[in-house]
Amino acid sequence: MIHKIVRRSKVDDTHLPDSFSPLLKQIYASRGTTAEECDLTLSRLLRPNTMKGLDIASKIIADGIRDNRSILIMGDFDADGATSTCVCLLALKMMGASKIDYLIPNRFDFGYGLSPEIVAVAHSKGAELLITVDNGISSIEGVAAAKALGMQVVITDHHLPGKTIPDADAIVNPNQVDCGFASKSIAGVGVAFYLMSALRAELRQRNWYQEQGISEPNLAHLLDIVALGTVADVVALDGNNRILVEAGLKRVRAGRCRAGITALLEVAKRNPAKIVAADFGFAVGPRLNAAGRLDEMALGVETLLCDDMMSARRMAAELDGLNAERRDLEADMQQEALKSLESVELNEASLPWGIALFQEDWHQGVIGILASRIKDRYHRPVIAFADAGEGEIKGSARSIKGLHMRDLLELINSRHPGMILKFGGHAMAAGLSLRGKDFETFEQAFDLAVRELLKPEQLTGEFVTDGDLSAADMNLTVASELRNAGPWGQEFPEPLFDGHFKVIQQRIVGEKHLKLVLETECGQTMLDAIAFNIDLKTWPDATIEHAQVVYKLDVNEFRGNQTVQLMVEQIEPM
CATH class of the missing domain: 3.90.1640.30 (inorganic pyrophosphatase (n-terminal core))
Structure with a gap:
């Protein structure tokens, strides 16, 4: 799913220290950071x-x-x-x-x-x-x-x-x-x-x-x-x-x-x-x-x-070996889940607003990650279930902005007393248990509740960016400043930019990652870039010469040498 791009508005940043670069001051200010909050001492x-x-x-x-x-x-x-x-x-x-x-x-x-x-x-x-x-x-x-x-x-x-x-x-x-x-x-x-x-x-x-x-x-x-x-x-x-x-x-x-x-x-x-x-x-x-x-x-x-x-x-x-095993399990389960959605994927109107998935041989330990991956792909709330034995199934839920998952489960529980055996969690993630025989009833109740609580426009994902980055700022000094200006994370997002680029080179590495050389539209700067888990139906394509790119400015280190690299979040041919 292609996410729409929403640029942050320019805001007043005069309250922040002049020791910060103008770019960093604007990034901090746009996240509501006060001068006091720039001090991260214990x-x-x-x-x-x-x-x-x-x-x-x-x-x-x-x-x-x-x-x-x-x-x-x-x-x-x-x-x-x-x-x-x-x-x-x-x-x-x-x-x-x-x-x-x-x-x-x-x-x-x-x-x-x-x-x-x-x-x-x-x-x-x-x-x-x-x-x-x-x-x-x-x-x-x-x-x-x-x-x-x-x-x-x-x-x-x-x-x-x-x-x-x-x-x-x-x-x-x-x-x-x-x-x-x-x-x-x-x-x-x-x-x-x-x-x-x-x-x-x-x-x-x-x-x-x-x-x-x-x-x-x-x-x-x-x-x-x-x-x-x-x-x-x-x-x-x-x-x-x-x-x-x-x-x-x-x-x-x-x-x-x-x-x-x-x-x-x-x-x-x-x-x-x-x-x-x-x-x-x-x-x-x-x-x-x-x-x-x-x-x-x-x-x-x-x-x-x-x-x-x-x-x-x-x-x-x-632990590294267990994580590799987890990734393999997750990849297999994700493919199975996507196959089950293919029939409705062709018709966007019939795709559920709230996606509930269950397969008997899915692994309980990986359903949370699976739900997260499907949520990212379709930008819809997702609950993935696995068999828990003795007639019960356990689900792991992931939500999208604007939908409080635990409150939604509370709503369903009030409408169908006893159907949800137990539940708990946060706004964005939750867990629950059902009897396996109640899955279809829950699936319908979940989709109905999501339709009541969300508006259609909320089902379209978006990237909120810090705007276009000038060619003059695409350098190691700026990349290092942004990297060290964190910690970045949930609700305090790492700087994200968007812009138009010429596609100079493109090739697949590691089976599903796209390695690129991009040039700024003005022709001033050429940069390495990488997009992980790319859509292989679209890329690589030698006929694509221009693209709109959503990216983070990153420092790539290889054999002791540091270079600027764009970490591509979304790339769309133009």
Whole structure:
């Protein structure tokens, strides 16, 4: 699908420092950045005292450490869950906790969250205090089961709560009612970091470190893990999240990060000294996620916890292999999904507004990525389902701008009580379970609800660009400035440009990527460019001499030499 191009309007940027180039000032200003928000130092982090539940949660955990209770971190099987688990484990060890362990449910055996079944496993391990990370806000039955077994439960989460919340001993979630913490888009790992910061202060107040003869920990040592989880979970990079991510990236660039992160960067062929947020999002995060998608996320956690470089490299190689397997599975599933849509693709009017897909042999661990790929192709909300056994199917949903996925599922649930067995998530992504026999009914209800909530024009994708880039700005200095002006990410998008170019050379590399040499229309500058996963029905074509290109200005490094390269997001023959 060809996306329409919408250029950002010029805005006043006089409030920003003159040390920035005119181009960067305009880019920042167009994203609503204030002069204060250009300062990404840790001193500007939001204070913890506005996060509801943090005080009581830190007291409960401090009491648990003092009383030498058995503390179990209950994580989630994605990168955010894995990094949250590691932050808590490492911080608790630094604070002198002696009886700590973690447990991450296998998605195929236990599903998501603190279920009664996984609570039974935690009980068998002797857990007395459960701390959930990146999950728990919807675990009504699981918390009840834990309490019935005599365990205390502290929930830390960032997902949207439902109408009923669990009866936990403490809940820390910026999205719960009456929480004044300003960063509602903080990731689960960020919530865990704030809890550990509050716990450190609570123990300091109790004179714990002096009594135990240990040093008060410097939690900044964990910021590389916090940055990884924040970027990998694709949360909005508001001001607070940008501070956390930038601080973590600085640690990595300075060679002060965890051995596991260094090993994952190595296996992904990324240079730690020049890492940017996108490297976490597209190189490290997927390899970490592959463990939870295809195997046990414990492998990902152990990689991040590892402080021996040789062991870290061995585990990173294993994760790299799982990620390659994940890519192959995803490619096969995507082809099958596209085939099922071919009949309606020929007639745009008959294409569902909300696309629901199910195939019995699809892999549960990859349906989220599949839904995302189909959503990108058709610019429609998508839910992909896989068989979950015992007559149930599990779905992973991805939405488009303007449609709140969790609210939509709430609407369907109110109209068809009992059809959705359980659901939860965010505006842009959610998960749910159905009985297999209800799939067709759900498919129709989903499409109908989407049609009610969206307008036709919202089904056309668009690229919001920063306009045309002059030939004079297509140089290494500008490319480096933009690269280093991040961290860029969700809701704080990397600069994107559009323009007309002459197509000088074109060839396929890596089976489906288009390598190009482009020349600016004025003939002043020739540039290398690459478009990934190109439409092979259109390219290469020697008759195409001119194209409209949507692109990012990138720094390409090869054998120690740096050159400017255009990363093509869309190329349309003219």
